[in-house]
Amino acid sequence: MNERGTRVKYVMVAAFDGWNDACQSATDVIRHLVSRYRSLEIGHINKDGYYDYQSARPMQCTIQGSRCILWPQTVFYDIAVSDSLHILAQLGPEPNYQWLEYCRGSLRFAEQYDVECIVTLGSMLAECPHTRPLPIDISNNGKPLDPDYEYNGPIGITHALDMMAIEQGFNTTSLWVSIPRYLGSADPCPQATLTLLRELGEILGLDLPAGTIENKAKQWRSRCDVTVRNNVDFEHFVSQLERDYDLHQHAKELSSAGTPMAEQLVQEAEAFLRDQD
Known part of the structure; x- marks a missing residue:
């Protein structure tokens, strides 16, 4: 409940570092929302056994003069995008092990906050030109909006979470943006992040401010033009x-x-x- 006593609607939005996140485009949507709106860190999934620490390395840092080790973990945020709508955002590395248990733990957070919809975000390299709108594949409750498109192949944790959520009765939407493969995956792709952010805004019925992402997307397209011309x-x-x-x-x-x-x-x-x- 908010201060006025009106019920707050929650939508869960999940993005994961790794295979599901070419050029960090999906996870950058969550990071942008956390930085743009009033956000609270409200939970974690950090159980041992989910990660291979040789592929998801722990990080050493110094906090207030003390040396600490930060272990790979999933963080949940409560993001207030309006007085009546909050996003329960899930952000973390894709787990290496025990996907089913990990998804069950994720959905317990969704149940706790009585979410009405679960949206998973992903980005992938594909054969598409940077000079056209980046393609985005959308599925609702596991069914693609484009009847000519039916994906068959390797899956990531977003697919597993989406399928388990459907089995448990949640409404789900999956958003995957394509990024030109010829440009590689070393650098961020703000155009892909912008595409996901705008589509997420359509789902939420809100105009989610893009902030500096729009200018970064223009700069990205200009750099791509130069690369191709040369x-x-x-x-x-x-x-x-x-x-x-x-x-x-x-x-x-x-x-x-x-x-x-x-x-x-x-x-x-x-x-x-x-x-x-």
Whole structure:
């Protein structure tokens, strides 16, 4: 309850370092929200047995003159994005072991705060151009919004958490943004973080302020432009990605417009491709 006695609605948003987090784009959404809004650290998952400390290294630091070791752990935040809506944010490294037990512990926090929806965030490297809006794949309660897209392959902790949450009766949404593979994963991708943040705002029904992320995204696109212009191979490759992207978008527009015959759809798409030559 807040001070006025009105019930606060909670939505859980989870992001994890590691395999699910290309260029730190998903976890940077949580970090941005924590820095932007009034946030309280309200819980942890730090049980031994979840992590391989050779892959998720403990960190040594000095706090008030005393040497300390910080062990890998998951942190939960209560983020007040409005008077009536709070985010229960989950942030931590993807566990190496005991995923089912870890997910059960995560969902106990969701039950404690009576969350109405669980949103998982992820980012991945893919064959897409930086010159177009970064693709985002959305699934509600395990079903993709795009009927032509059905993922089969390796999964991360976000997938396991989403599936267990559905089994326990929670409403879930999964957001995955794609990042151009040709740019690598060494540097952050603020454009991907911005894409996830805006989509999360749509789900919450709020305009989540982006702050400095918008300017950082513009700078990221400018750096990408320079990188591509200075590499002939990159130029050709990005041009092909742009053609594929535009063709796919055009085909989706034709399909959504209710084109009666599949043959007509193919013909129009082929004509569109010829026009790009």
